[in-house]
Amino acid sequence: MPIDPDKALAAPATSVELAWSPKDVQLYHLGLGAGVPATDPAELAYVYEKDLSVLPTFAVVAGGALGFSLFENPGIDIQLVNILHGGQSITVHRAIPATGQATATARVTDIWDKGKAAVIRTESVIADADGPIWTNHSQIFVRGEGGFGGERGPSAVDSTPDREPDHVVEVKTLEQLALIYRLSGDWNPLHADPEFAAMAGFDRPILHGLCSYGITCKAVVDTVLGGDVTRVTEYSTRFAGVFFPGETMRVKMWDDGAGRVDVVSTSAERDDAVVLANTVLTYKV
Numbered sequence: 243m244p245i246d247p248d249k250a251l252a253a254p255a256t257s258v259e260l261a262w263s264p265k266d267v268q269l270y271h272l273g274l275g276a277g278v279p280a281t282d283p284a285e286l287a288y289v290y291e292k293d294l295s296v297l298p299t300f301a302v303v304a305g306g307a308l309g310f311s312l313f314e315n316p317g318i319d320i321q322l323v324n325i326l327h328g329g330q331s332i333t334v335h336r337a338i339p340a341t342g343q344a345t346a347t348a349r350v351t352d353i354w355d356k357g358k359a360a361v362i363r364t365e366s367v368i369a370d371a372d373g374p375i376w377t378n379h380s381q382i383f384v385r386g387e388g389g390f391g392g393e394r395g396p397s398a399v400d401s402t403p404d405r406e407p408d409h410v411v412e413v414k415t416l417e418q419l420a421l422i423y424r425l426s427g428d429w430n431p432l433h434a435d436p437e438f439a440a441m442a443g444f445d446r447p448i449l450h451g452l453c454s455y456g457i458t459c460k461a462v463v464d465t466v467l468g469g470d471v472t473r474v475t476e477y478s479t480r481f482a483g484v485f486f487p488g489e490t491m492r493v494k495m496w497d498d499g500a501g502r503v504d505v506v507s508t509s510a511e512r513d514d515a516v517v518l519a520n521t522v523l524t525y526k527v
């Protein structure tokens with residue numbers, strides 16, 4: 243039985259030690275396309291070690307925090323080729339340092355049966371001696387693994403305001419972006435190997451969902467928060483459609499001015515096809 247929900251949910255949380263350095267932060271930001279133009283102080287803040295800023299989305303790669311431990315969880319026997327990242331959220335408990343050591347404690351919290359697919363939700367709490375620094379929640383969409391008689395779970399609710407966005411930013415991405423981004427720890431061949439991508443049903447490798455997530459976060463931080471990464475408190479999204487490296491990410495933002503930005507990211511080249519939906523970033527006012 244590929245997914246045994248009772249067994250998977252009963253499995254105890256597992257812990258892993260994490261460590262990261264400014265070089266990891268710089269590489270992560272370069273993997274989002276940061277540092278252009280290279281003489282812009284706002285961009286240098288992400289890629290130059292002097293007064294280095296740490297985007298809250300670094301939380302998804304710090305020390306390999308997200309990893310693939312899912313495949314080692316009892317009750318989950320799934321194939322990498324069938325998984326797509328379905329959703330992600332980060333809660334930042336305090337500013338993420340450029341150098342750190344912490345313990346990540348992860349477990350499966352829910353498994354939903356969508357008929358043609360299963361959705362597995364995981365939680366990972368990252369803490370050091372001073373307590374929790376951040377919490378990650380991930381939803382993994384596993385094609386072909388539904389139908390085990392489980393609960394269907396929640397449906398998406400579109401919260402996008404019914405008015406023109408306050409800001410629209412276009413981010414042109416590099417054709418080799420996924421090849422840079424994967425060096426931060428997500429080695430899934432889906433993002434590099436054309437043959438593997440074909441097996442997964444794609445014409446060519448697709449971008450990591452978490453790379454699109456980071457690009458979008460940076461666009462919001464730069465546009466709405468004046469580059470102040472420490473103001474972000476929560477950031478969540480649903481991966482609604484694929485994005486191909488080399489495309490232009492169009493990031494539409496609705497800022498309520500009171501600590502909440504709703505965001506939708508699309509592919510400018512593919513007629514505004516939605517990539518990230520139901521994205522909400524909350525910030526300290």
Ligand SMILES: CCCCCCC[C@@H](O)CC(=O)SCCNC(=O)CCNC(=O)[C@H](O)C(C)(C)COP(=O)(O)OP(=O)(O)OC[C@H]1O[C@@H](n2cnc3c(N)ncnc32)[C@H](O)[C@@H]1OP(=O)(O)O
Nearest residue numbers: 326327328329356380383397398430450451481482483484
């Ligand atoms: C531990 C953490 C490790 C994480 C590492 C992950 C490894 C990475 O390397 C992998 C990646 O980065 S993959 C790239 C990023 N992800 C994507 O590109 C996926 C984009 N989304 C899609 O293609 C479709 O939405 C698709 C295919 C996902 C769904 O589309 P459809 O099949 O058309 O589904 P649909 O008919 O619309 O809905 C069926 C039911 O499923 C629910 N659902 C849909 N999209 C979902 C999503 N993104 N996340 C969660 N649930 C989702 C729907 O709500 C629906 O259920 P219900 O009827 O109950 O509402």
